[in-house]
Each structure stands twice: as structure tokens, then as C-alpha cells.
Amino acid sequence: MDLNLRGRRALITGGSKGIGMAIAEELVAEGVHVAMCARHPAELAAAAEKLRGSGCTVYAQVADVTDAAQITDLVARSVETLGGLDILVNNAGAAHPGNFESLTDEDWRADLDVKLFSQIRCTRAALEHLRRSRSARVININSVYARYPDPTFFATTVNRAACLNFSKALARELGPEGILVNSVNIGFVATPQWQRIKARRAPDTSDDEFFASLASDEVPLGRFGAVEEVSGLVAFLSSDRASYITGTSIDVAGGMGRYV
Ligand SMILES: NC(=O)c1ccc[n+]([C@@H]2O[C@H](COP(=O)([O-])OP(=O)(O)OC[C@H]3O[C@@H](n4cnc5c(N)ncnc54)[C@H](OP(=O)(O)O)[C@@H]3O)[C@@H](O)[C@H]2O)c1
Secondary structure (H helix, E strand, O other), X not given: OOOOOOOOEEEEEOOOOHHHHHHHHHXXXXXXXXXXXXXXXXXXXXXXXXXXXXXXXXXXXXXXXOOHHHHHHHHHHHHHHHOOOOEEEEOOOOOOOEOHHHOOHHHHHHHHHHHHHHHHHHHHHHHHHHOOOXXXXXXXXXXXXXXXXXXXXXXXXXXXXXXXXXXXXXXXXXXXXXXXXXXXXXXXXXXHXXXXXXHHHOOOOOHHHHHHHHHHHHOOOOOOEOOHHHHHHHHHHHOHHHOOOOOOEEEEOOOOOOOO
């Protein structure tokens, strides 16, 4: 399938590793000019370096998506460098494990800030530029926990539900302008984020054992996903082949999530 994405311009938050980096790699491979951000400069620079040499512009800027001023600046400089914006991928985020009793107000606020407010602020800053695109897309990376309550990730599950509603309401508001908004809901995908969770929860267990036991409880396909199993869908949703798809959410989760 020819996605015909060559020459489009994308901004990916959290592009230095994990799912965001795979999305950046996938889009660059399709000929998309890419801007991305993350907080840690060395990792971001290494990721950008890996993508260069493709003929596409790759712009990397250190920015924290919980900081409104940094987001405004990131979007402005990205648009200036790429010459416009067609695709915004709101990917940056972090898991915040903890049950109801363990979470403080500060934990809740921090989680809401990195998940929901990052999407709100990036989208707000990008909107005037997306309006100038003939194939504008907002793709929000979300979690199956948005619809599948899990008290062990209490803040995540509640705040991701808000993100899901944000995507749907935004798709309704922006649909008449031809700006398509979709959500990609992740189950368990092997990334540095999960390495950090594993190091906290089960430092003495092997990776294989830890991931296999989580997957066998929750995932009908019986395994963690790979980042490339997410990035292909994001490329498709970015393309004109997805021109009648908006306001939807698609799980990339191996069947995880006990809901219809
Ligand atoms: N992997 C999964 O199984 C899974 C499941 C459900 C949902 N998700 C969601 O998918 C997205 C990507 O997750 P991942 O597993 O790829 O995570 P990851 O491996 O930890 O990568 C996260 C990326 O986001 C960046 N980032 C994190 N906080 C940021 C901030 N405040 N400002 C700017 N950049 C920030 C990180 O770079 P810096 O640390 O340098 O900032 C990194 O580039 C997240 O929103 C996550 O919640 C993942």
C-alpha cells in the first residue's frame, strides 16, 4: 500500500525512545519531515542522529510537554524548520503506577499534566498550523486502560479515559474543518518505560519471565507487543488512506482489555 506521505510534516512528542522513536523512524522511512522533543538532551540527539541521512528534515528540540511555554516554543520552531505542520502525534507520557490509597493529590496532578494537559496544550499550539494543511491529523497515543479500569494504575486509568474523551470531542469539533483526530490505545508494548517498571517491581526476575507472566494474565496473544506494531498504524492514520477515519480509537494490544 502506498501511503503517499512523502513531503508531509510531523511533530512527535517524546520521540527519543520507545513508541515515539519508532513512529519517527516509520514516518521518516515514508518520506515525512519530522520534528520531535524529549527532556533528556543526549538521548534526543542520539535518536535524531539515527534518523538523519534519509533526505528528510529531522528537527529535535529539548522540551518538556508539561511546560506550556516550552510547548509553544517547540511548536513554533518545529513549524518554522519544517515549513508547516500536517501531523501532530501526542505521544509523550509516562506510566504512573499506584493504587487509589497510595496516590497523593500531587501524583494525580502530575499524571494529569503529562497525559491530558500535554495533549491539550500541544494541540492548541499546533491548531493554527494544522488548519493550513490539506491532510491534517492529530494522533493521540493512549492506553487500553482508558476503557479497562485497572486499580494498580489508578491515575493512568482515570486520566487516560479523559484523554479518550478529549480525542473524541476534538474529532467532533474539528471534523468540519477536515482535521482528523484519532486515538491509538496501547496495551503492553516493550519499551524503556516497561524496563523501568520491571526494575522497580521485580529486579531479580529475568525480563522474559516478568513480561511473559504479565502477558499471560492479560493478553490473549500471550506476549508484549513491539514498537513497530504501533508505528505502522500511526503511519496509516497519517495518510490519505485513512481519510474517512476520525473520532475513533484503535487498540494495539494483542486483544488486551475486557470490554466490547
Ligand atoms: N509501552 C506501553 O506498554 C504503553 C502502554 C500504554 C500507554 N503507553 C503510552 O505510550 C506513550 C509512549 O510510551 P513508551 O512506552 O514509549 O514510553 P518511554 O519508553 O518511556 O518513552 C517516552 C518518551 O516520551 C518522552 N517524555 C516523557 N515525559 C516527557 C515530558 N514530560 N516531556 C517531553 N517528553 C517526555 C521520553 O523522553 P524523556 O524521558 O527524555 O523526556 C521518551 O522519548 C506514553 O504516552 C505512554 O503512556 C505506553
